[in-house]
Amino acid sequence: MRRAQEIGVLVGRSLEDARSDANYAALRLRRTAWSLGALNYEKDNKLKSLPKTDNPIMLRTDFSSDTKWKNLCKKVQAPDEDDGFQADIECLSDAMYEGLDIDQIVSLVQKDVHPVIFVADRHAIMESDHGILCVDLDDKPGRAFRVIPSKMWSVENNLSLANMDYEEFFEEIGPDGIFRGFED
Numbered sequence: 710m711r712r713a714q715e716i717g718v719l720v721g722r723s724l725e726d727a728r729s730d731a732n733y734a735a736l737r738l739r740r741t742a743w744s745l746g747a748l749n750y751e752k753d754n755k756l757k758s759l760p761k762t763d764n765p766i767m768l769r770t771d772f773s774s775d776t777k778w779k780n781l782c783k784k785v786q787a788p789d790e791d792d793g794f795q796a797d798i799e800c801l802s803d804a805m806y807e808g809l810d811i812d813q814i815v816s817l818v819q820k821d822v823h824p825v826i827f828v829a830d831r832h833a834i835m836e837s838d839h840g841i842l843c844v845d846l847d848d849k850p851g852r853a854f855r856v857i858p859s860k861m862w863s864v865e866n867n868l869s870l871a872n873m874d875y876e877e878f879f880e881e882i883g884p885d886g887i888f889r890g891f892e893d
Contacts, residue, residue: 756806759817759826762799765865767827767841769802770809771834778802781829781839784858796862797869798827811842815850822846825868827861828853840887845875854879855887864888 759766767785769778782800789795806814811828818826828842832855840855843864852875856864867873882888 756809756813756817758819759801759814761819761822762801764797764799765823765825765827765869766801767798767829768806768814769800769829769834770806770814771829771831772804772807773831773834777834778829781833781841781858784839785827785841785861787859789859789862794862794866796865798861798865811844811851811853814844815846818846823869824871825865827856827865838885838887840885843878843888848875854882857887857889860888860890863890 759768767782772778778800785796785798785800787795806817809817814826814828824845824847826844826846828844830842833839833841839858841858841861842853843856843861844851844853854875856878864878867877868875878888881891
């Protein structure tokens with residue numbers, strides 16, 4: 710523990726982030742061992758289907774910072790300052806899902822639960838805009854765009870209630886591939 714504190718201080722990071730880095734490194738080492746055949750991944754760590762939930766999931770696939778993940782969940786679930794709307798989502802953090810791509814995630818979703826899943830990948834966790842992947846599970850499973858946390862309520866609410874469809878959001882995506890809300 711003291712060593713983790715020293716390492717965290719040396720690189721200007723919190724103890725929690727230093728621990729997260731150590732856990733992430735251990736997970737990557739296990740996955741490398743599995744990929745090289747030193748461990749049986751299917752036997753030792755079979756991926757489980759995502760749970761059925763009352764609300765759509767925001768799935769964590771990047772474990773580089775626990776602090777940034779917790780802050781992202783707070784931002785996403787905060788009510789909109791203008792209208793008071795908020796995203797009805799459940800944040801799911803399980804290292805088993807670390808590093809999964811969109812196709813793998815879609816294959817783990819139980820059918821006919823929600824029309825969308827949100828993915829907190831490395832970009833969402835580490836980049837300043839925190840663009841979260843919004844993945845279609847309904848019309849064209851696997852197609853995706855990014856959405857900033859403060860506008861996730863608009864995407865989640867409208868897709869969950871079938872008030873709007875993906876095409877309407879795709880029309881509003883900026884040149885950077887991120888949905889930042891509708892123009893007035």
